[in-house]
Amino acid sequence: MSKGYKILIIDDDPTLCMIAERKLKQYGYSVLTALTGKEGIQYAVQHSPDILLLDYELPDMAGIDVCRYLRKNRIGEDKPILFIAGKEDYQSIENAFQAGATDFSSKPLNWSILVYRIQYMLRAHEINVSLISSEARLAKAQKIAKLTNWEYNAIDKSFKWSDTIYDLLEVNPQHENNLQLSDFYKRVPETDLYKVQQAISNCIGKNSSFDLEHALITQAGNHRIISHLGNVIKNDMTNIVEYIGTLQDITERRSTEDQVRTLAYYDSLTGLMNRESFLTGLDAVISSNKKYDLLSALLFIDLDDFKRVNDTLGHELGDLLLCEIAERLTNCVRTAGEEKEYQPNNHRLIKNPLPDGVVRLNSIDIQRFDLARLGGDEFTIFLADIPNIEVAASVSARLLKALEKPFSLDGYEVYVTFSIGIAISPTDGENIQVLLKNADTAMYSAKSNGKNNYQFYSSDMNEKALDRLSLESDLRNAIANNELHLVYQPQICLQTGCLVGAEALMRWTHSEKGNISPVEFIPLAEVTGQILVIGDWLFEQFNKDLVRWSKQGLIPEKFKLALNVSSLQFHQSNMMEKVEAVFSDLELNKHIEFELTESVMMQNAESNLDKLNQLAERNITLSIDDFGTGYSSLSYLHQFPVDTLKIDRSFISNMEGDGQIVIVNAILAMAKGMNITVVAEGIENQWQYDFLKQAGCDIGQGYFISKPIMIDTFEELLQNEKVSKGSLLS
Secondary structure, three states: OOOOOEEEOOOOHHHHHHHHEEEEEOOOOOOEEEOOOHHHHHHHHOOOOOEEEEEEEEEEEHHHHHHHHHHHOOOOOOEEEEEEEEEOOOOHHHHHHHOOEEEEEOOOOOHHHHHHHHHHHHHHHHHHHHHHHHHHHHHHHHHHHOOOEEEOOOOOOOOOEEHHHHHHHOOOOOOOOOHHHHHHHOOOOOOHHHHHHHHHHHHHHHHHEEEEEEEEEOOOOEEEEEEEEEEEEEEEOEEEEEEOOOOOOOOHHHHHHHHHHHHHHHHHOOOOOOHHHHHHHHHHHHHHHHOOEEEEEEEEEOOOOHHHHHHHHHHHHHHHHHHHHHHHHHHHHHHHOOOOHOOOOOOOOOOOOOOHHHHHOOOOOOOOEEEEEOOOOEEEEEEEEEOOHHHHHHHHHHHHHOOOOOEOOOEEOOOEEEEEEEEEOOOOOOOOHHHHHHHHHHHHHHOOHHHHHHHHOOHHHHHHHHHHHHHHHHHOOOOOOOEEEEEEEEEEEOOOOOEEEEEEEEEEOOOOOEEEEEHHHHHHHHHHHHHHHHHHHHHHHHHHHHHHHHEEEEEEOOOOEEOOOOHHHHHOHHHHHHHHHHOOOOOHHEEEEEEHHHHHOOOOOHHHHHHHHHHOOOOEEEEEEEEOOOOHHHHHHOOOOEEEEEEEEEHHHHHEEEEOOOHHHHHHHHHHOOOEEEEEEOOOHHHHHHHHOOOOOOOOOOOOOOOOOOHHHHHHHHHOOOOHHHHHHH
């Protein structure tokens, strides 16, 4: 328990203060809270708390300023102060400790661990008080703090150690009870020996104090990091009478600091350099390369359709995939960097550009070929000092080759592709930010060129990027400007030729640019999130057409109108509320069919099942779009209320020459056995039409039957109860 210690919490978050007060009081602490820095200082003066928990950022002043004030004015000179921050970057931690922090923790707080840290700081504070108040406790405190000291008497020229030196060196005092300075020197590694000898020699011989860190190897062979201070002691007559030194084992502290710096400079998932450490110093490298007329290249690597992996297999396996990718990239980059064909004649290694305080403990060297994870599914590789731009192309080709093999993830074989953008310095940018932007632009060009390839940056790519931004802006106004409309692609019964349904498709006629292809604006809408607004419009317009045709008596009894529902729209928390509001007529709903892809359904399958059952209760049927390209698992077909399968057009188009007939026949047989209707989309010629009809496929859709047609033309088709193939084609 807390022995009635008093804790002052200074934080502008009243919720955090309330939770902290409740949690800490459970352990017997007396808790005071202040919401501002000034109020906190006032409480510190009035109540003299035993420990302070201090927010890094306060509304009226910085937390480090509060800390400095308390330390400087002796109000909290020796009290433990724990900083709490919303971020855990290296500079924030460094600033906190320079201001006088005892410890540092980041939000959100782990209360169980925080209680133990508070107990530890209070215990350490008690030890400090004991050191000041009682000489008898000195040895014990030194042992706990892993602290020892030496003394050199200037009068009798004697040198002695405190007893804790034996603990520090892991030496049995019974065997070596008269440790000399020379014995200590034997424990200092050769790399540090000279500076230690010089420091002590200058202290004793030249009255020069010192403060250094050095390594030590104990008798047991353990490596330690030592903080070693030396000082000169004078008497009242200012005569030097003694020289003292303190040594503290800071190995654990250094390990903690290394971990902090690792969090600040390395990606926690893959272990690669993160964005900050990768970009820090590269401007100096690029500038130096320009001076020496050397080339460098920045490769921007992005996974194609990584969201599909996360949606299908879950984020845990998605993270595992990123780790596997990082390992392959690392191996490929390392081996490429060692090959002679990539070495320039005048190469010189540019050493660590990071601040000395970081380098000293956690060296990060900018090597010739370096790899980092910028975040998400984005990786970058910096190729420094390359002899020609062909090297960048060659390395990119090797990367794509290394990544083309399947990844084994918890029993799944996953194939993924990658798009790589390449920017060359100095031609494509003379600083890292410009280079990164242009490499990113080139990467998007690689995606638009079919993905799974690499592209060099060119100036006209910027124009395309600007066009994309312009298109995005125009798309936001498309609904307000009445530029979006629906067309319908007829679906016929392959056995009878009857018009049995249609798929609603969205089209965009731009007021200035004319017709914009769905291939351009649908992916853009999904990436920007505009698909949600467009999806709401789509529901309204689709229902409006359906209601009008129903009132006109144009819809046959078993007629189905299919509507493709995007992943973002389906996974909205209020999706069913929107469905109930728009599609309120349960009798009319029997003509509605929602098309969903396999991956959309399998993301959070349990919660999706509930949503799909709710759709079924509202008489809305379910069609699996692009069947065969995702899970293609019988389990979900049994589990979910599936009414229709749409065979993906890639299987239909490749039936004649690519052996896809076997797959198509298998899907048809499976669906027949499960009493599920099959729609073949993408029928483009007579052979495909005849084969599917003979194979027993239920419904056909495609350009051979009819292109998507305007609403007035489609209404004319609805006038006929039975439509022959020829009439649609005409």
